[in-house]
Amino acid sequence: MRNIVPRFSVLAAAVLATFSGHALAARVDYTLDAGVEHNSNVTMAPADPIEQRYLRAGVGFSVRENVSVLQLNLDGRAEYRDYEDDIFADTVDGTLSGRLNWVAIPGRLFFVAEDNLTVQPVDSLVPDGPGNRQQVNVFSAGPTLLFNWTSSLHGQAELRYALSDAEVTDEFNSQRLAAAVRTIKELSPTSRVSLNVQAQRVDFDDDVVARDYNRYDAYGRYVRELAQFELGADVGYSRIDYRRGQSRSRSEPLLRADAKWNPSPRSQLTLAASSQFSDTATDALAGIESESTIPQNVLTGDAVVNASPYEIRSLDLGYRFTSTRFNASLTPYVQKRDYVESDTFDQKARGARFDMHWRLRQSLTLSGYATLERLEYTQIDREERTASVGAILAYQWAPRWTVRLHGERYRRESSEPNQEVAQNIVYLSISYSNR
Numbered sequence: 001m002r003n004i005v006p007r008f009s010v011l012a013a014a015v016l017a018t019f020s021g022h023a024l025a026a027r028v029d030y031t032l033d034a035g036v037e038h039n040s041n042v043t044m045a046p047a048d049p050i051e052q053r054y055l056r057a058g059v060g061f062s063v064r065e066n067v068s069v070l071q072l073n074l075d076g077r078a079e080y081r082d083y084e085d086d087i088f089a090d091t092v093d094g095t096l097s098g099r100l101n102w103v104a105i106p107g108r109l110f111f112v113a114e115d116n117l118t119v120q121p122v123d124s125l126v127p128d129g130p131g132n133r134q135q136v137n138v139f140s141a142g143p144t145l146l147f148n149w150t151s152s153l154h155g156q157a158e159l160r161y162a163l164s165d166a167e168v169t170d171e172f173n174s175q176r177l178a179a180a181v182r183t184i185k186e187l188s189p190t191s192r193v194s195l196n197v198q199a200q201r202v203d204f205d206d207d208v209v210a211r212d213y214n215r216y217d218a219y220g221r222y223v224r225e226l227a228q229f230e231l232g233a234d235v236g237y238s239r240i241d242y243r244r245g246q247s248r249s250r251s252e253p254l255l256r257a258d259a260k261w262n263p264s265p266r267s268q269l270t271l272a273a274s275s276q277f278s279d280t281a282t283d284a285l286a287g288i289e290s291e292s293t294i295p296q297n298v299l300t301g302d303a304v305v306n307a308s309p310y311e312i313r314s315l316d317l318g319y320r321f322t323s324t325r326f327n328a329s330l331t332p333y334v335q336k337r338d339y340v341e342s343d344t345f346d347q348k349a350r351g352a353r354f355d356m357h358w359r360l361r362q363s364l365t366l367s368g369y370a371t372l373e374r375l376e377y378t379q380i381d382r383e384e385r386t387a388s389v390g391a392i393l394a395y396q397w398a399p400r401w402t403v404r405l406h407g408e409r410y411r412r413e414s415s416e417p418n419q420e421v422a423q424n425i426v427y428l429s430i431s432y433s434n435r
Helices: 004-018 280-286
Strands: 027-039 052-066 070-083 091-105 109-121 133-148 153-166 174-188 191-204 213-225 229-242 249-264 267-278 310-322 326-339 347-361 364-377 382-398 401-414 421-433
Touching: 091 133, 109 280, 133 280, 153 280, 229 267, 267 280
Parallel strands: none
Antiparallel strands: 027 052, 027 421, 052 070, 070 091, 091 109, 109 133, 133 153, 153 174, 174 191, 191 213, 213 229, 229 249, 249 267, 267 310, 310 326, 326 347, 347 364, 364 382, 382 401, 401 421
């Protein structure tokens, strides 16, 4: 059933193979790990939980290349779980996230390929469990043409073809063609403005439950970059036109702002606010990180995998502290989503996440995290509160060899009767890293 992984892995491999002559010097980091995990409620059942001890093994990797003609950041992980007594079928899950930029003609033409493979719920109203997971992949590729009118006035034209595919939710599967034209004016060495016009055509494979549409965006952007402060703002308008059905179009303002401030060499404050149209596939590509790291887990996301675009209003704050032995971050957020096609998943959410990493000794580190979220489904009168707290103790007992003990407590409360869920996980593993 998990046929999505080979299809898109072959596609990504074909793109990378095209540039293999340049990628030979790429830095490849990887980690192999295996261990035993104990789960107090493996199916996330509200009553009569099933307790399981199972084998878990995985490989995570990171690939980086940065030369004049090729920039590549790619990370991923594959994970295998072998459940005892064959109560559940053995599972293999994977993630892949990365971006490739090939400079075909310096200063004139480059080619971009992006891929984001994640694990998402089949039903977002049901807690995570072995039977409520699916692989979801979004792949995009296309050229970007650069041109200059004057030393301070530049232009850019983009063309992208994208494929989105879900393992179970067929209504999500689509093909997309997007084009954009941008005019950029340099106001000073630290500031610039741009005018952006974008168009996207979305064709879903299943025309019975999903309606094809076109999306148009026009907005201006202002950017200012200083040594310790960065600011960006977008102001414009967006329109969605359906190509069939009674509801033909919907238009909304497009507003975005982002800021980053470094009050000291060790601390950073960030802000991101938006009011705009989006959808699950667009968010997947926007979530690709610019720097590769080796994933240590294959986590199940919280995306609603369907064909409907939505209007999203969000505010995200962040604080990060970094020192030689201690790092910590706190990221609170509020969010509201209004789905265009179906109001079942219209929601308001607010929450926060805390992460820390403390090097106790040269070979011993302690990491911890905590999340808290309150999620309200506004149209179906349902509210859920989730909380999790976890800690990882890692001991490097030999060069490249590490023993880890990971513990996590998860709890979910719901306004729906008999939907309260609790889960405890303990994972003891040994890992090998090539660096």
